[in-house]
Amino acid sequence: MNQKLAVVLLSGGVDSSTTVAIAKSEGFEVCALSFDYGQRHKIELQAAANIAKYFEVKEHLVIKVPLRSIGGSALTADIAVPKDMPIQSIGQSIPVTYVPARNTIFLSLALAWAEVKEAQDIYIGVNAMDYSGYPDCRPEFIKAFETMANLATQKTIEGKMKFTIRCPLIEMSKSEIIKIGLKLGVNYSMTHSCYDPSDLGAACQVCESCLLRKKGFEDAGVLDPTKYK
């Protein structure tokens, strides 16, 4: 068993990059896991690679999962990304950027890799405060996934491992996340948030992800180093 190894889901955004920093600060060596799932903001994978390198993770695995073939989301299908919604409306209902069962799929693949690596801890940067209202970012979902995970694998039913899904950001506001990340040395200029970036990777400023990021930096009283259109 590798007591001090954790699998960390890393999209390359503010939350997951901060989660890598937190896992490291909690004494874990990090196996970072990213997904090339047909997202329109595939450029986030470059951010993930940069963050993985910056934090000297032990391993960075990118798994290709063609969620476009399943569809049903503005992030993977030909549905427009909503723009310029009032900030207070975000999280009130589930937006079209919801990707069906995305965190379930990502955590399942993380579980498989964690079993192979004998890493009992899986970190995910979900957040139930300043978020888009996605169902698979809520504590009750995470708890149910953890219960299932501990019935799903060889090493858990043989009593050799017990998985814990760690969500250090779950009760933090975006500004709190940014403040903690800055203390832990996250270089936010490396991170990418925008759902609908330009070909050169500049953020649109007006999708829900840009708006939440912007508000987070403003509330934290810190300049956002991202590249905007």
Next chain:
Amino acid sequence: MNQKLAVVLLSGGVDSSTTVAIAKSEGFEVCALSFDYGQRHKIELQAAANIAKYFEVKEHLVIKVPLRSIGGSALTADIAVPKDMPIQSIGQSIPVTYVPARNTIFLSLALAWAEVKEAQDIYIGVNAMDYSGYPDCRPEFIKAFETMANLATQKTIEGKMKFTIRCPLIEMSKSEIIKIGLKLGVNYSMTHSCYDPSDLGAACQVCESCLLRKKGFEDAGVLDPTKYK
């Protein structure tokens, strides 16, 4: 909501092919889902396509999930498939053909597709009797997955859908499965079971999957129409 549409996991083997037949006999239109996951017996995907066509499913989706990059199994990594074990030893401990978190990953993708298709029922041909002892074939795992699934998606938390994971074979012996399948018109010559087939697709006869299949047909008193080496 599509009351009479079900997503059915279809590998192309005896169990999943019988499950398609059962889902149809229970009045469902079938969306069949198969996975190209780097399995060494990739030839089963041809069997899956044939069965899907034979049963005139509404749709057959094959998703590519590169589980070889995760490794940890004789089915996806360079570990030899065990041969010629005593039949009574099968299921006593978990063999090296176990693929880490495979059913969790497959069911997660099925869940995503089921949400998009508005199919509340997901069939999986797991079996806890004549089986290899895989943890993710047990009723307690399936139950925990179902609980998690109903917390994971937009349409469940909005109260528009409730998922049921159906495992019609879970308490059947292999011979019972075959007898029911024959009654429902399954053409078992189309199905593929062997973990380590020849290049031409002939079954090895001596891996655990061949042995379980063989015993099932013998116990059912039926000739196995598969092509053996």
